[in-house]
Amino acid sequence: MKTQVAPAATGASAYVDEYWDNLTDAELLSTPWYIDDPRSLPNIQEIIPANLGEFQVEIEYRRDPGDSPVRCAHCPHHTKHWHGFVLKTADGRRFLLGSHCGPKAYGADYRIASNARGRKKKRYEALVSWLRVRDVLPDIADALADLEKDASFKAVRRARAKLHRFAPSMIGRIHQISPESLTQRRRLQVAYSERDAADERRRQEEFEAAALAIIDLPNKQHRLKMEELRQRFRPGQPTIVEVQRDLGALPPMDWLLTGNAPDGIVSDVAARLRGYVAVSQNTDVHPTAMIQRWTRDAKSDVALAVAAVQRMRNCGQFFASENLRSIVEWDVRHPKGAIGLSAHGPTLVAKGEAIALIDEWTPPGDQFLELASEIAP
Numbered sequence: 437m438k439t440q441v442a443p444a445a446t447g448a449s450a451y452v453d454e455y456w457d458n459l460t461d462a463e464l465l466s467t468p469w470y471i472d473d474p475r476s477l478p479n480i481q482e483i484i485p486a487n488l489g490e491f492q493v494e495i496e497y498r499r500d501p502g503d504s505p506v507r508c509a510h511c512p513h514h515t516k517h518w519h520g521f522v523l524k525t526a527d528g529r530r531f532l533l534g535s536h537c538g539p540k541a542y543g544a545d546y547r548i549a550s551n552a553r554g555r556k557k558k559r560y561e562a563l564v565s566w567l568r569v570r571d572v573l574p575d576i577a578d579a580l581a582d583l584e585k586d587a588s589f590k591a592v593r594r595a596r597a598k599l600h601r602f603a604p605s606m607i608g609r610i611h612q613i614s615p616e617s618l619t620q621r622r623r624l625q626v627a628y629s630e631r632d633a634a635d636e637r638r639r640q641e642e643f644e645a646a647a648l649a650i651i652d653l654p655n656k657q658h659r660l661k662m663e664e665l666r667q668r669f670r671p672g673q674p675t676i677v678e679v680q681r682d683l684g685a686l687p688p689m690d691w692l693l694t695g696n697a698p699d700g701i702v703s704d705v706a707a708r709l710r711g712y713v714a715v716s717q718n719t720d721v722h723p724t725a726m727i728q729r730w731t732r733d734a735k736s737d738v739a740l741a742v743a744a745v746q747r748m749r750n751c752g753q754f755f756a757s758e759n760l761r762s763i764v765e766w767d768v769r770h771p772k773g774a775i776g777l778s779a780h781g782p783t784l785v786a787k788g789e790a791i792a793l794i795d796e797w798t799p800p801g802d803q804f805l806e807l808a809s810e811i812a813p
Contacts, residue, residue: 698744
């Protein structure tokens with residue numbers, strides 16, 4: 437059996453460097469990376485010559501299952517392959533090689549050419565990912581800016597400021613809850629002691645009835661019996677009972693934490709997104725790693741803004757009348773109590789002054805959330 441000897445190659449480095457390194461990002465974005473029918477390319481040669489010269493790995497071919505494989509220009513019997521690469525020489529000739537044939541034939545030269553193409557393909561993929569994100573960032577930043585002007589958004593800011601001013605006891609106790617718990621719905625429960633007035637009245641009535649029944653006893657017997665009745669019914673003594681109440685589900689309240697306020701996050705993210713767009717106008721001068729970082733950071737910032745907007749949208753649950761009453765009771769039942777705080781509809785009353793919180797509520801951020809979904813991971 438005749439053994440195929442690998443043709444001599446004068447190297448891939450010079451031609452490869454000249455071709456790939458001179459491509460601008462705009463040219464790179466129009467570069468084809470795959471082809472179904474490599475025989476449709478011009479200057480396809482059937483056999484690789486003994487002296488191949490300088491070459492590059494130009495494009496990868498992948499034949500569809502319904503098509504026939506193509507002949508390899510290197511294999512001894514020109515084996516047909518479904519998958520492989522097109523080698524292109526400096527003078528424009530092209531040769532088809534199976535996916536495993538190039539490294540066998542040209543060793544280090546082939547790896548140099550393949551790696552050069554791989555690096556540029558990696559940059560191409562980074563550019564495509566970044567441009568897909570960058571194209572929508574201005575609209576997202578504008579939507580965030582509009583969100584800051586939204587009536588419901590402003591109402592949340594005002595309500596938080598009023599709660600911090602007029603209901604510091606409540607806010608202080610909310611701050612004592614772990615941040616993780618504030619981001620989820622939790623059961624709101626209170627345990628406290630109170631007098632049982634009904635039991636006190638019952639005991640008093642039973643004592644008086646029993647005392648009336650022995651009124652005709654001799655004095656000594658009457659005194660002994662009355663002492664027995666007092667021990668039994670304890671008239672005039674309070675009845676203290678331990679009470680545990682379930683006040684229902686506590687809505688997410690992390691928006692009340694000023695150190696991590698969602699409206700502040702929205703403002704910061706909008707500014708950063710505009711910064712990404714400004715700095716990336718000329719991608720040619722930036723390394724691939726930087727472009728990849730823009731994509732990661734921009735997506736991360738958009739996700740951060742989405743979470744902040746979702747927190748704002750949850751605020752409406754907090755101002756529901758039944759929820760305010762439950763939170764006020766929870767606050768008042770605390771051992772230190774609250775200072776004159778009560779709830780009437782979507783309004784809190786503190787120190788005799790009504791705090792008009794949010795009368796009508798429309799969850800903000802629909803436009804922003806729709807735009808953000810376009811670049812969701």
